[in-house]
Every structure is written in C-alpha cells, then in structure tokens.
Amino acid sequence: MNSADDVLAGLDPEQRAVAEAVRGPVCVLAGAGTGKTRAITHRIAYAVRSGVVDAQSVLAVTFTTRAAGELRQRLRALGAPGVQARTFHAAALRQLTYFWPRVIGGEAPSVIESKLPVLVEACRRVRRNPDRSELRDLASEIEWAKVTQIGPDDYAAGAAKYHRSPPVPAEEVARVYDAYEQIRRERHLVDFETILELTAAVMTEHQEVAAQIRQQYRYFVVDEYQDVNPLQKLLLDTWLGGRDDICVVGDPNQTIYSFTGASPRYLTNFGVEHPGAAVVKLVRDYRSTPQVVDLANLVIAKSRSPHRLELVAQRPDGQKPVFSDYDDEPAEAAGVARAIRKLLDKGVPSREIAVLFRVNSQSEAYEEALAKAEIPYVLRGAERFFDRPEVRQAVVLLRGAARSAADEPLAAEVHNILGGIGLTPSPPGGGKAREKWESLKALADLAEDMAADGADLPTFVTELERRASEQHAPPVEGVTLASLHAAKGLEWDAVFLVGLTDGMMPIIYAETPEQIEEERRLLYVGVTRAREHLSLSWALARAPGGRKSRRPSRFLDGLTGRVSAPPRVATTPARERPRVAAPVSCRVCAKTLVNATEQKLGRCTTCPADYDEALLERLRAWRTATAKEAKVPPYVVFTDVT
Numbered sequence: 001m002n003s004a005d006d007v008l009a010g011l012d013p014e015q016r017a018v019a020e021a022v023r024g025p026v027c028v029l030a031g032a033g034t035g036k037t038r039a040i041t042h043r044i045a046y047a048v049r050s051g052v053v054d055a056q057s058v059l060a061v062t063f064t065t066r067a068a069g070e071l072r073q074r075l076r077a078l079g080a081p082g083v084q085a086r087t088f089h090a091a092a093l094r095q096l097t098y099f100w101p102r103v104i105g106g107e108a109p110s111v112i113e114s115k116l117p118v119l120v121e122a123c124r125r126v127r128r129n130p131d132r133s134e135l136r137d138l139a140s141e142i143e144w145a146k147v148t149q150i151g152p153d154d155y156a157a158g159a160a161k162y163h164r165s166p167p168v169p170a171e172e173v174a175r176v177y178d179a180y181e182q183i184r185r186e187r188h189l190v191d192f193e194t195i196l197e198l199t200a201a202v203m204t205e206h207q208e209v210a211a212q213i214r215q216q217y218r219y220f221v222v223d224e225y226q227d228v229n230p231l232q233k234l235l236l237d238t239w240l241g242g243r244d245d246i247c248v249v250g251d252p253n254q255t256i257y258s259f260t261g262a263s264p265r266y267l268t269n270f271g272v273e274h275p276g277a278a279v280v281k282l283v284r285d286y287r288s289t290p291q292v293v294d295l296a297n298l299v300i301a302k303s304r305s306p307h308r309l310e311l312v313a314q315r316p317d318g319q320k321p322v323f324s325d326y327d328d329e330p331a332e333a334a335g336v337a338r339a340i341r342k343l344l345d346k347g348v349p350s351r352e353i354a355v356l357f358r359v360n361s362q363s364e365a366y367e368e369a370l371a372k373a374e375i376p377y378v379l380r381g382a383e384r385f386f387d388r389p390e391v392r393q394a395v396v397l398l399r400g401a402a403r404s405a406a407d408e409p410l411a412a413e414v415h416n417i418l419g420g421i422g423l424t425p426s427p428p429g430g431g432k433a434r435e436k437w438e439s440l441k442a443l444a445d446l447a448e449d450m451a452a453d454g455a456d457l458p459t460f461v462t463e464l465e466r467r468a469s470e471q472h473a474p475p476v477e478g479v480t481l482a483s484l485h486a487a488k489g490l491e492w493d494a495v496f497l498v499g500l501t502d503g504m505m506p507i508i509y510a511e512t513p514e515q516i517e518e519e520r521r522l523l524y525v526g527v528t529r530a531r532e533h534l535s536l537s538w539a540l541a542r543a544p545g546g547r548k549s550r551r552p553s554r555f556l557d558g559l560t561g562r563v564s565a566p567p568r569v570a571t572t573p574a575r576e577r578p579r580v581a582a583p584v585s586c587r588v589c590a591k592t593l594v595n596a597t598e599q600k601l602g603r604c605t606t607c608p609a610d611y612d613e614a615l616l617e618r619l620r621a622w623r624t625a626t627a628k629e630a631k632v633p634p635y636v637v638f639t640d641v642t
C-alpha cells in the first residue's frame, strides 16, 4: 500500500464517501454485513495516511476486546499503526489509572469483571438467600440502574418509571444494590459502570484532566453505536467536550443490549444532535450468500421496527439455510457435531465455524459433543486467552529464555520451550488437553509468523506482553462456541444457530412486546453472522425419552418451509433424523393454525396470500437487477431516519 488513496481501493461508493469525510460528524446507518466496520477502519487509515489527523489523536471505541483487537490489526495492515482502538471500559480505565495518583491519590482500585462475588456478600448483609438465577437477575438490575444513572435511593421510583419488572420487590433490590455499593467501596473495587462513571466525574471536576484528555484525543469513532448506553454516551460527550469530530456506525436492527439500558435512539437521533452531519446509508451485503440474506430479510421484515431495511446480497448464490429438528438436546448436539465434521472434511477450517446459542448454559452439550467427536473448540466470553494457566506458564518460560538469550532461530526455540509443557507434534483427542494444546499451538504459530519477519525471542516476548495488556489473543484453532450476544460484529464461513425453540428464542422471560422484539433482533444478528453455511436447529425434548412438547421458535414460523433445503442425511439413526417442521402458525399474522385447510395454506384464510411471496419476489427482482445493472441505485427502505 503506497499512498493514502490506495486505502480507498476496495470500497464501494458509499463506503468511500464515509472514508473521504475525514472530518466532522458522520453517521453510518446500515444493515449487517454492509461493511460498516470496514468503512470506519478505512476512514481512520485514510485520515492518518493523508496527514489530516495524527494517529495518536484518534480514539476508536467498540464493544468487545476481540473487536478492538481486530480494529487495531486491520489498521496496522492498512498502514496506520498506533491508533487507540479499545472498548469503552479499556479506554476509560487507562485514563483513570493514569490520572488516579494525581487527582485522587493512593493506589488505583481493582477491577471486578463480574458482580456476582460482591453481590453474594451484599445479599448476606441484607439477609437474603437468592438462588443463582435470582443472583444473575439482581446483577443485571444493578447494571441497568448504574447505566441509567439511578442510585440505590432512587431505584424503586426509577424501576417504576421505566416499567422494569425486578426479580424481587423493588425495595429489596434497592437494599441489595445499596449493600453492593458499600462493599465495593470498602474493598476499593470498581465494576465496569463505575469505571465509566468515575472517568466522566474526574474529567468534570478536574478541568486540567479534561483539557489534557481532550488535547490528546481529537478524532472519535464508535462502532456498534446502536448499543450505546446512557453512561457510555455521557462519557463520550465528556471526551468530546462540545466538539463534533465524531463518526458513529450502527444498525438499529441489531440493538441487542437494551435490557441493560442501551438504546438505538442515540444513533437514530445523531443527525438532530449534530446538525449538518453526513448521514450515509449502506445496503449492499458483502458478507453472506443471497440465501442467507433472504432469510435475514425475512426475519427482520416481521419486526415492528420503524427502521426496517432490506439488504442486497452481493455474493454469488450459495446453499439454502438448513432447518433441522431433533428429538432431544444431546441428539441435536451430536447432529451438529456430525455436520461440523463434514465441513472440516471438506476443508473448512475449524476457526471458520461457530455454534451460537441464546444462553451460555446451552454450551455444555456442544462442548461434550465436540470433545467426543475430537473437534477442537474455543469458548468465547469464557476465560481469557492470556489468563489461561498454560499461556501464563509459557510466557514466564519464554521471558526467562529471552533474558538468557541463547537466540537459536525464534521458531525452533519457541517450539522447544513449548514442547516441554505439552506442545506435542500432533494434537491430543478432545477436551481440556486439546484446549491446552491449541493455546500453545497458537503461540507457536505466532512465533512462526514473526520469525518470517526476522523477529528474535526478545521481540516475540515483547509482542506477547503487549498483546496480553490489550487482551489481544492470537487466533486459536477451534470451532467457536459463543452466545449470540458475544457474536455481534463477527462472521464465520459456517454458523450453527442451535436450541431455537420457543422459550429459548424468544427466551421465556421475554414478556413485553419490546422484549420479544429484542429477541427477534438477536436472531437477526445470529443469521447475519454466516458467510456461506447456515444451519438452524432445535430439539423437541430436553433429554432422551422426555416429552416432545417443545415447538420451534415462533420467529421461524412460515420460514422453515420456504428457505429450507430438503431434509438432510438419510444415514443418521432414525431417532436423530432431522425433519423439516410443518408450519404451525400463520406466516402472516403468527396466529396458531388449527384448521387443516389453513395449515395446508400456511396462513389464515383471512390473511393476504401474497405477503411473503411479494416480499420474496421483490427481493429476487432487486437482486437480479443489481447483478445485471451495477448502476441500480441502492433501494434501502429506512423510514423515519434523519
């Protein structure tokens, strides 16, 4: 890459418009897979390389450490290293830790990633004895209150105002919340919300701190802006201090954190808040095959969102999404493991495959099934790579070896050292041993890559320490097991959406229409993670021999028969054989169909016959037109967006 203009190659005209609008407020409002993240990465690189902004003055914020790591990696590849790309918490914590000794004094507080241990003690203090699920509910209620800037004293009134349904009476939540905050302060601990709160407070109360931070960061970019919460918005505004060199990108249809207080209104109101902002819409979907895009469009078409949009697939035809039902959960997990084995045999790398579920407790069955099938897997959102015991041990040994500098070629030396703690030439079967081996292999692969660039052992160790401080793990081989929430912004060649029963999707405790809508968006996020292969499955009973009382997710009603391939594999045991589910409710109004004629039609006789047909027809026509005539204007149907 020679010049700044080279950074613009590989962008479509709208993405290019984003990249070229290097200063001033910019808002990119677009659907999944349309290249929002790509557009902002290129925008930063273009601005830095053309000399309009200094790399050190950019602060790019996103929501997960992995997304932040990917942003940094992409920026380095585009010739713009040195840009700060962090999560809100990491960026704030860095500033807070830096200024703490000067403005507060003493040691900086320790960070707690989970509220649960402190919460257990808080409950004990107020003489409550919650079970695990109540404890989790209390944690998310306290998170919501802190994000919404409601203290313990105002909690009861706030919960009523925002129509919350707390797990226990609001006065009880307030007592636990109060005790939680007391213990947190006594122990000198900060949770994620407090980090943001304190950073904003320190900047507000100490003008010299605010001036220094604002002097450093002058150019802001936020990815996934649809999920910004009031506290993050407050911090962002404090960082900006009235300036408006900010670019935000997001998709209102991917808002999946409103239960914690996040809101897409900051995204949809951006033009009002920043008059004169450039608002760019992207509609071409570069990620997924037309078949996956069709399904995504159908899932979101039934949403009540005023921001519905239809994606235009750009990729060539692929396979239809596969819908499968299984007798029970172990059979579903085994069926998914078999399908994954087939993909691996066809040459799809395991790191290009993901199994996504609604709640983390669903992962266990898949861990077991994959371990049994000797397929490596990586749990996302679980233990962090650099905190794994084998990785810690490896880093200590490598650091020691770097000091004694014997400097055999890097790759050989790293293999020698890691060989001593379990990096065998070929991987062990499944389970923990395989997981450990994959971690060590990831370190060895990184060493090999760096050796190709002439790095020595001390350089390699320095790189590991840098990555550890940023929690930027090297790619670990293995099928990703992750919750749908943790999958946002990411993509894989093959995606298995599992456990799609009513009760899990939407989740049973989603009761209000808003909560149900959020669940639909979560499914939309899941569907749009797949590039090529998409599989959706559910089990009719929990355990083998159990009552088959479950029904597939209501969001799939009327869709299974429409985009599904014929039933798969005839060779699986009959008990596990996937079937295509018959539609059980009207595909237009979702009412349950009891009448045989209506069941045959797949809709109520009173509902319009051409509802989905018309939509599908339009999609097909648009796709053909876009393919034939490159100049066809984008046809996005955003309503009510400024």
Ligand code: ATP
Pocket (backbone or CB within 6 Å): 010, 011, 012, 015, 030, 031, 032, 033, 034, 035, 036, 037, 038, 039, 251, 254, 285, 286, 287, 488, 489, 490, 491, 528
């Ligand atoms: P999400 O809403 O899921 O966060 P996104 O809008 O941020 O998606 P990206 O992740 O930036 O989308 O892009 C999706 C995929 O499409 C990526 O693999 C990216 O490299 C590819 N892509 C984006 N724009 C283009 C383009 N102009 N040409 C070719 N590929 C592209």
Ligand code: MG
Pocket (backbone or CB within 6 Å): 036, 037, 038, 223, 489
């Ligand atoms: Mg993105």
